[in-house]
Amino acid sequence: MDCPGIRDSYDVVVAGAGPAGTSAARFCAQEGLSTLCIEEHGTIGHPVQCAGLLSAAAFRECGVSDRCVIQTVRGARIVSSLGGSFSFDAGVVKAYVVDRGVLDREMALHAAREGVDYLLKTCATGFSGGEVETVGPSGKRHFRCRVLIAADGPRSRFSRIFGLERAKYFMGGRQVDCAHQVDPGLVEIHPDAAPDFFGWVIPAGKGYARIGLCSRTDVRSRFERFISPVRGPVISEVTGTIPLGPMPLTYARSVLFIGDAAGLAKPTSGGGVYTGIRSARHAAVVAAAAIRAGDFSRGSMARYQEAWKADFGRELALGLRFLSVRSHLGPADIGQICRVMDDPGVVSTIIREGDMDRPARVLVSLLRQRKMARLYGVFIRALAADIMNRE
Numbered sequence: 607m608d609c610p611g612i613r614d615s616y617d618v619v620v621a622g623a624g625p626a627g628t629s630a631a632r633f634c635a636q637e638g639l640s641t642l643c644i645e646e647h648g649t650i651g652h653p654v655q656c657a658g659l660l661s662a663a664a665f666r667e668c669g670v671s672d673r674c675v676i677q678t679v680r681g682a683r684i685v686s687s688l689g690g691s692f693s694f695d696a697g698v699v700k701a702y703v704v705d706r707g708v709l710d711r712e713m714a715l716h717a718a719r720e721g722v723d724y725l726l727k728t729c730a731t732g733f734s735g736g737e738v739e740t741v742g743p744s745g746k747r748h749f750r751c752r753v754l755i756a757a758d759g760p761r762s763r764f765s766r767i768f769g770l771e772r773a774k775y776f777m778g779g780r781q782v783d784c785a786h787q788v789d790p791g792l793v794e795i796h797p798d799a800a801p802d803f804f805g806w807v808i809p810a811g812k813g814y815a816r817i818g819l820c821s822r823t824d825v826r827s828r829f830e831r832f833i834s835p836v837r838g839p840v841i842s843e844v845t846g847t848i849p850l851g852p853m854p855l856t857y858a859r860s861v862l863f864i865g866d867a868a869g870l871a872k873p874t875s876g877g878g879v880y881t882g883i884r885s886a887r888h889a890a891v892v893a894a895a896a897i898r899a900g901d902f903s904r905g906s907m908a909r910y911q912e913a914w915k916a917d918f919g920r921e922l923a924l925g926l927r928f929l930s931v932r933s934h935l936g937p938a939d940i941g942q943i944c945r946v947m948d949d950p951g952v953v954s955t956i957i958r959e960g961d962m963d964r965p966a967r968v969l970v971s972l973l974r975q976r977k978m979a980r981l982y983g984v985f986i987r988a989l990a991a992d993i994m995n996r997e
C-alpha cells in the first residue's frame with residue numbers, strides 16, 4: 607500500500623531520517639523545494655544508537671522543545687584509572703542529555719509541518735538516471751529527483767554505491783542505561799576505559815546513568831571490564847558505530863553526503879548530531895542553488911564540501927590529529943594529565959573557553975598556559991610515537 611500523498615517526483619530525496627537527514631529535508635522544504643525523506647525503519651529514532659549528550663548549541667540546532675531532555679549538565683569530571691581526577695563545573699547549563707528517539711521524532715514532526723513527505727519502512731537502494739530506487743512493503747519503487755541527499759548513517763550504502771573512500775576510523779560503541787548514582791550535573795569521562803577513545807558515565811535522570819565506551823578493538827571485553835563495578839539493573843542497551851574522519855569526497859554528480867554517511871562526527875568526542883545538522887544546512891543551500899541554476903555537475907556540488915569545511919573542517923582536522931596522538935597516551939600519562947589539570951587556572955580556562963563542538967580554541971589556550979608546560983614531555987612523546995607510527 608502506498609502512503610497517501612507520496613508523489614513520484616521531488617526536487618530532493620533524502621535517504622535516512624536521522625538528525626542529519628531530517629534537518630536536511632526540513633531546510634530543503636524551507637528553501638521551497640519539494641522534499642521526500644525515506645527511512646528504512648518503521649519508527650523514526652528507533653533503534654537508538656547514541657548517548658544523547660548534546661551541547662547547548664547542538665540542542666539549539668535541533669530546533670525542538672525540551673520534551674526530549676532527560677537531564678541538564680554543567681560540566682565534566684575526567685577520571686584516571688590510577689586514581690586521579692579533575693573536574694570543572696561551569697555553574698550554568700552547558701549540555702543536555704536527551705532521549706534520542708523522542709528528539710528524532712519531534713524533529714521529523716517539525717519537518718513534516720514544513721511540507722516534507724516521509725516514507726517509512728522503505729530502504730533507498732540505488733540512484734541512477736535521476737531516479738532513487740527503493741524497496742518497501744509494497745515492493746520496488748522509483749522516485750525521480752534532481753538532488754539526492756545521502757543521510758544514510760554510519761554504514762552508508764550510498765557511499766559504497768558511488769565507490770567513495772570512506773571515513774578513516776570506525777569506532778565500535780556499547781552502552782547501557784542502568785540504575786546508578788552519579789553527580790547529576792557532571793558527565794564523567796574515563797580515558798583509560800579504551801586506549802584509543804574513552805568511556806563515559808552520563809547522568810540520565812534521578813538514580814540513573816548512561817554508561818558506555820567506544821573503541822576500535824575489543825569493545826565487548828573493554829565494556830564488560832568498565833561496567834563491572836556497577837551493580838544497578840540495566841534497563842536498555844545500545845550498540846553502534848561511529849565513523850571518524852570525513853570522506854575525502856562528500857559529493858558526486860547530483861548527490862550530497864551528510865552527517866555520519868560522510869564521516870563528519872567530531873573525532874574528539876564522537877558527537878555527530880551538531881556537525882550532522884550543520885552539514886544538512888549547507889547541503890540544503892547548495893541543493894537549492896543547483897536546482898535554481900539547473901546545474902548538478904560535480905563542480906556545482908563541490909560548493910557543499912567547501913561550505914562544511916569552512917564551517918567546521920578545521921575542527922575535524924585538528925580533532926583527527928588529537929585522536930591519533932591520544933592513542934599513544936597510556937594510563938600513567940592520563941594520570942599525570944589529570945594531576946596537572948587539577949588546577950584553578952586550567953579549570954577556569956576550560957570554563958571560559960570550552961566549547962564541546964569546537965574544542966580547538968580551548969586546546970590551544972590550554973597548551974599556552976605555563977602550568978601545562980609540565981605536560982609538554984608527555985605530549986611530545988605521544989606526538990613522536992604518532993609520527994613514527996605513520997612512517
Ligand SMILES: Cc1cc2nc3c(=O)[nH]c(=O)nc-3n(C[C@H](O)[C@H](O)[C@H](O)COP(=O)(O)OP(=O)(O)OC[C@H]3O[C@@H](n4cnc5c(N)ncnc54)[C@H](O)[C@@H]3O)c2cc1C
Nearest residue numbers: 622624625626646657658659730759779846865866878879
Ligand atoms: C554509542 C554511541 C554514542 C553516541 N553518542 C553521541 C552523543 O552523545 N552525542 C552526539 O552528538 N552523537 C553521538 N553519537 C553519534 C550520533 O549518534 C551520530 O553521529 C548521529 O546519529 C548521526 O546522525 P545521522 O543523521 O547522520 O545518522 P543516523 O542517526 O545514523 O541516521 C541515519 C538514518 O538513516 C537510516 N537509513 C540508513 N540506510 C538507509 C537506507 N538505505 N534507506 C533509508 N534509510 C536508511 C537509518 O535507519 C537511520 O535512521 C553516538 C554514537 C554511538 C554509536
